[in-house]
Amino acid sequence: MFQADLIASCIKNNKVAKKQFFETYFGKMSFIALRYSKNSAQSDHIAMQGFAHVFLKLNQFKSQSSLTINEFVKHEFISFIVNYIKEIRSEYYVASTVKAIDDPDKTYDLFLDSKFIDVKNVSKDVLIKSIQALLPSQRLTFNMVVIDNYSLTQTSEFLDTNEQGIKSTLEKARFNLQKNIETNLKLSNYESAV
Numbered sequence: 001m002f003q004a005d006l007i008a009s010c011i012k013n014n015k016v017a018k019k020q021f022f023e024t025y026f027g028k029m030s031f032i033a034l035r036y037s038k039n040s041a042q043s044d045h046i047a048m049q050g051f052a053h054v055f056l057k058l059n060q061f062k063s064q065s066s067l068t069i070n071e072f073v074k075h076e077f078i079s080f081i082v083n084y085i086k087e088i089r090s091e092y093y094v095a096s097t098v099k100a101i102d103d104p105d106k107t108y109d110l111f112l113d114s115k116f117i118d119v120k121n122v123s124k125d126v127l128i129k130s131i132q133a134l135l136p137s138q139r140l141t142f143n144m145v146v147i148d149n150y151s152l153t154q155t156s157e158f159l160d161t162n163e164q165g166i167k168s169t170l171e172k173a174r175f176n177l178q179k180n181i182e183t184n185l186k187l188s189n190y191e192s193a194v
Contacts, residue, residue, distance in 0.1 A: 003068070005017075006069075007058050010055070011059050021055070021058075025054070025073050026047070026051055028074075029047050029051055029054070029077050032081070032148075033047040033077075033081065034128055035131055035139075035143050036078075036085070036140065036143050039132060049080070049084065050077045050080040054073055054077050074148070078144070078148060082144075082158050085140055126184045126185060129180075129184050130181045130183075130184050131177065133180045133184075135172075135173075135176070138170075138172055138173035138176060141155060141159070141166055141173055142177065145166070152166050
């Protein structure tokens with residue numbers, strides 16, 4: 001089925017088209033949800049709710065627009081995730097007076113070759129676990145800018161903040177992600193040795 005036919009059939013409640021749409025996009029959405037969520041339970045919830053949200057938005061897709069159906073689905077799904085995280089943000093508030101102590105011998109810049117961790121060789125499981133351990137604002141910002149290639153301006157509009165705040169959050173996310181990867185690699189190596 002072509003994209004326009006698939007969308008039109010889904011809107012008309014065609015079961016075959018709905019099944020094809022589900023089989024085509026649910027796996028992709030589930031993986032995106034896994035990156036944006038704090039754990040697999042939240043990921044499953046986001047994937048199901050988000051899929052329903054995107055499915056209901058299909059009537060807004062215009063085949064003549066500059067977006068492909070893949071881009072439309074991804075954009076709508078990420079928009080749903082951002083709103084979902086905003087709605088539950090009260091779950092994440094933590095008061096803290098602890099300051100991070102930076103080890104001067106370590107570099108946490110993911111774009112430099114780290115002598116401790118080769119980010120390109122980190123397993124998908126360790127990377128996902130490390131991303132999930134980020135604070136929600138850092139996880140959202142990191143996913144949107146680094147993985148999903150949204151600009152700083154687009155991200156700031158999605159998250160209702162300024163670009164300087166996004167830059168600051170992104171730097172914190174990179175630093176914390178490097179620490180999380182380091183910790184998870186140590187745990188992974190310890191578990192495999194035992």
